[in-house]
Amino acid sequence: MLKNVEVLPDKAALVQRSLELVLERLQTAIQERGMASIALSGGSTPKPLFEALAEQDLPWDRLHIFWGDERYVPPDHPDSNEGMARVAWLNKVPIPPGNIHPMPTDEPDPALAAQRHEQEIQQLFQTTPGEFPALDVILLGMGDDGHTASLFPHTEALQVRDRLITVGNKDGQPRITFTAPLINHARCVIFMVAGSNKRPALSQVFAAEADAMHYPSRLIQPQGELWWLLDQAAGDGIV
């Protein structure tokens, strides 16, 4: 793992830096393998990045879009990560609809939705059960409790090592999430973390010793590149 940590002056600079990294890696993937895959994070931080990506001139038919996690709501719900990315970016560019792979949230049982999505990913990447595909880029955020994707502290999802997709749990509310091993098989993981409210958790995530079950972002140790892009409010003095 190649770990890079950059503290940027403010959130706008953090977004600009993440745009540079994402574009470089997507273009390299397309040159090398003819296609690129990116999993989007949810929450509020990545929205300006998605808006900036909508302004780019990319070979959209070579790009496949995933999500690292999803709230268990319909895509038109205000909390939907899919809905946010479509409005901020995907609805504005000519990406083939079949290249967009949202996490299903329409099964009565979220576990079935997780299983369905796992099968979709295995089919797309031609992997067999137990094998983990390497996505080119996985974007992540970090909550002020140290969670990432929908891997929340002291939840069962943190223990799942043999699946690509599992059910997360936020205060009893179901989520669909990439598992830690799927994230760790990515070629490049980019955390975007902004705001002073993230400092306490960040200091634990970067500490020499801390409980990963309490600070799940510590579980993210990808075999490829790991980038932590922090704004000064979050990272100054921590790293």
Ligand SMILES: O=C(O)[C@H](O)[C@@H](O)[C@H](O)[C@H](O)COP(=O)(O)O
């Ligand atoms: O669905 C989600 O909420 C996310 O995937 C989650 O992991 C998010 O990235 C963090 O909670 C940070 O969210 P903010 O960017 O809003 O601080």
